[in-house]
Amino acid sequence: MITVLKHGVTKQQRDQLIEWFEEQGLGVHISEGQYQTVLGLIGDTSRVDEELVASLEMVDSVKRISEPFKKANRKFHPENTVIRVGDVTIGDGSMVMIAGPCSVESEEQILEVASRVKAAGAGLLRGGAFKPRTSPYDFQGMRAEGIELLLEAKKATGLPIVTEIMSAAHLPLFEDVDIIQVGARSMQNFELLKELGKLHKPILLKRGLANTLKELLMSAEYIMAGGNEQVILCERGIRTYETFTRNTLDLSAVPALRELSHLPIIVDPSHATGIARMVEPMALAATAAGADGLIIEVHNNPPKALCDGAQSLTPDQFAQVAEKVRKVHAALQ
Amino acid sequence: MITVLKHGVTKQQRDQLIEWFEEQGLGVHISEGQYQTVLGLIGDTSRVDEELVASLEMVDSVKRISEPFKKANRKFHPENTVIRVGDVTIGDGSMVMIAGPCSVESEEQILEVASRVKAAGAGLLRGGAFKPRTSPYDFQGMRAEGIELLLEAKKATGLPIVTEIMSAAHLPLFEDVDIIQVGARSMQNFELLKELGKLHKPILLKRGLANTLKELLMSAEYIMAGGNEQVILCERGIRTYETFTRNTLDLSAVPALRELSHLPIIVDPSHATGIARMVEPMALAATAAGADGLIIEVHNNPPKALCDGAQSLTPDQFAQVAEKVRKVHAALQ
Amino acid sequence: MITVLKHGVTKQQRDQLIEWFEEQGLGVHISEGQYQTVLGLIGDTSRVDEELVASLEMVDSVKRISEPFKKANRKFHPENTVIRVGDVTIGDGSMVMIAGPCSVESEEQILEVASRVKAAGAGLLRGGAFKPRTSPYDFQGMRAEGIELLLEAKKATGLPIVTEIMSAAHLPLFEDVDIIQVGARSMQNFELLKELGKLHKPILLKRGLANTLKELLMSAEYIMAGGNEQVILCERGIRTYETFTRNTLDLSAVPALRELSHLPIIVDPSHATGIARMVEPMALAATAAGADGLIIEVHNNPPKALCDGAQSLTPDQFAQVAEKVRKVHAALQ
């Protein structure tokens, strides 16, 4: 960590600060510039409060040199993390497709979608049982019953299942779920992340609508710090001023996260754009950008879906997207 | 709700859509323009899925005319909601100041800060017991012990207390807390909001970093829909590209929320700016913009605070801010 | 255009408004809902001031149904516009690569880069002569001399050239330039756009850092309204809160602009990310998303470039990117 002092700081003030750093077990290296003095802190600065130091009257600015995430950091784990769920591997250079409806609506629906997406090449089935809805008057998901139907679909098709959790209180219902999804709005539900850190089950962690990539990695770190190192990162669009799409899919997140972390990265073009006809180009773009997987909404009858119909593909459309995704993926091997 | 059809839609397609709307109990008024046909839906459209309709091939665009929040809506409740906590009223035209440390750190600290902010005119004491921290390695708050210390401070000074909840599982600890705060990161923790809707206690609901005012009101609606209509809205800065301040305080939120809702509105200049020396001008600006109250971080020894020291005032600085706030408030009566 | 009246508007007020619309040559269709009355305007509403109507006391909201851009609009020109420059075509389903240094620095530099990028498959040469720099103390480009060197490189290699204009006063220098680039900061320099509308030369129009896609199309409309319909749209990253990349490349702009407009669309991964090692994944992603071309910074000696060295590829790196771009493009034919 580097601390830049303001011009005109007295030697006495400076020495007090140095002493305070040293009390925290840090070495301090002084570099005097023409206009400003810079203190370089040596040692474990991960517990130094950057904003606190920056707030001191005598301090001009502070810069943290080493990132505050450790377990998610590629620097300390150069090899890619590969996650295995059933026969599926995520993060080993293959391209996994996770598909299914926004919401589980009925046995018939989930069974049909599951078999159709499996036939089209999906490796996992997704489906919402607990639904975060902006309005309290909107359909909130089938909840426990929805999870049971997903498990039925898993039994019928053999596809492992991914579904979202909204509260640690529901964890008992998720025992047989293969991958637990943390939605964008829960990315910084730290109490939930801590509970998930105690599990031995992969967590699909979605980036919040206004969260930086480093914050996403800090949230992964919360889970990993508890002992659960099976985290899958998911880019699903961020909020900007553009209104044509629901959110702005930030595909540079893929190479950026690849550089910063060893964790697998998947992309959700359905929620990012909110528009079914934009799922294909964005799925292809994510593949070309190097994503490890895609999570795509598929509904057997989109215009009647109970939520997010606008962004769901039909099974036939999904099969077409999957086919093209494989072509792009193959072209880059 | 208005549905604009694309140019070239056939009469048959149009009739199918109209039939579908009518099945949902809605009246449909057809308006044919030179280029486009517009369907006006008559009746209770609050359960029609706007995005679903927009996703239909034949539909050009959809516009919802009436807001989907009811209980928080000024249209249906023209009178301001006034919340009473002990001797303090919020929302009646007075200006309430909520002050205290970011984190409760020790008995000595909270007692001293409490008595100092009371002397300076604060009406409520704030203090963090459960702390949402970006890093799992940062101080997470004194938790249950922190709440006990706040209650002690309440007993000593008579100030009602405000503190943040991070999980519904902690609710038993909040029984004697006067106002429960929902932090920005929890604004869309819908499962938590539902639980808070069952209480008979005011909830201070902070706007999320990337949430619109209408989303804030929808979150208030979640609490109110459960039966708890004592919600206080709080603007605390939104995330933009500007980096000088931690967030961008959106003071136009004050008159905007005033127009849209009858709920009291308070402003948090400490978290919004993240810089102690900017708290005063922003507190004064919020007062002039018409806020019902302010929530300000005060620490007896800012540079040693365990979190957010950068944005805390000393008790003396707070007293000065409070004095000026009263002047601005008085000037506008 | 649809105008929604507030609840409680009197018939007299309504009739006055209708009369005012009719004075402007519009037909008005009245649709009375249970709570609100909606006026549908029939005729040419392109000159009605939407914000003005919205400002009226009796008006709740206004929605424009037809976009205010005509010449750039795919609705009125379903066929793709194809632009021809020398032997190169842009917008016909092929993938064109525009490459070259951020700044023209010397005869030797531009000649070497030009021949290298040509060999690697670039169809056009780019190079900055007039440079928009944030600081007045930074290198401002070789200006007139830079354009002369580009023309020399064109003569030597046969590559048509693309270079940025910053002021209509410099137009005489651009007579032999093949494509004139309008930079992100000039996207709404309307006086400049009007002058470019008088030319018979393709204009490469970059999206501003905080401009919506519809605003980009309105700026294209400025040029086209003057008679010059050869406009190429360019996505080059927008400003968000994310700080890892310089800007956030919005690749959903590609399918969105494709739907809204018939103009060719190219993507600039160099400026969008500001990081050389992210150019390849983003170039591939743009190709997969359906872009008509790429504009990529290439420098013969990146670490000594006078500007934006951080984002320049070496000619060898560019050749590798170009090769992979062709693979992805071919895979999707």
Add this chain to the structure above:
Amino acid sequence: MITVLKHGVTKQQRDQLIEWFEEQGLGVHISEGQYQTVLGLIGDTSRVDEELVASLEMVDSVKRISEPFKKANRKFHPENTVIRVGDVTIGDGSMVMIAGPCSVESEEQILEVASRVKAAGAGLLRGGAFKPRTSPYDFQGMRAEGIELLLEAKKATGLPIVTEIMSAAHLPLFEDVDIIQVGARSMQNFELLKELGKLHKPILLKRGLANTLKELLMSAEYIMAGGNEQVILCERGIRTYETFTRNTLDLSAVPALRELSHLPIIVDPSHATGIARMVEPMALAATAAGADGLIIEVHNNPPKALCDGAQSLTPDQFAQVAEKVRKVHAALQ
């Protein structure tokens, strides 16, 4: 400037970089940390290309310590700059009000508005002659004729005038204009800024919709570097995801710019919100935040204004706002 090297950089690589810095006339101070080596550059680093250095393979990150703006920087000019126009002073602790219509529309209109705003306490008259409009089909202003009418209004009332320039080519028409305004869209029209730097006339420089405060100061620096040090900074709202207001007024810009620079700061609540009824609360808030002035749109007949009627006050409404602004300003003396 501080350059942090990556872990594992060899001594030879490091020495090459140091040599390269020294060739540029800089001293280099080496600080070896446990994990990383930091180079502190001593001397005039204002011409070192930060992004270029950051792009080097061996470099982890770069941090500029001293801001790249000099003439606009309070560090080097601790005293406030006070600008005098006629009898009006801006920046001396007084509160100046600049008022007038969005567009000059007719002699009658501008004369009436001018006399009315003068009576209400405005110190300067504003009015648009050249109008930057998003659509080429919208009213573009009365241009030269509009400036003549403003000069007539100045003659009639004695109020100095402020009006926007869109191209340096129009400068001859601005000879008798008292303050030349640079609009948000022109903030980085660097060729225009350079021309304005040659004048002896105050420039009112508006912040761009997506520009940081430091970029605003760099644009001020462009003007000042040319010799014209009379620059007035103007906050007028930035673009965010919030849609209720047209832009988000960033009032923390006021104390932030006050700290960073010695130049006067004014606030434009009309364009920021785009809603007439929000002008008063935001004008009061700006005053309380410490602004030196306000620029407010006033129209004698708002609903018929040719542009931006939604945000214009009537003269009576303006008089009321001005009265309250004076009260808040007085309360804080």
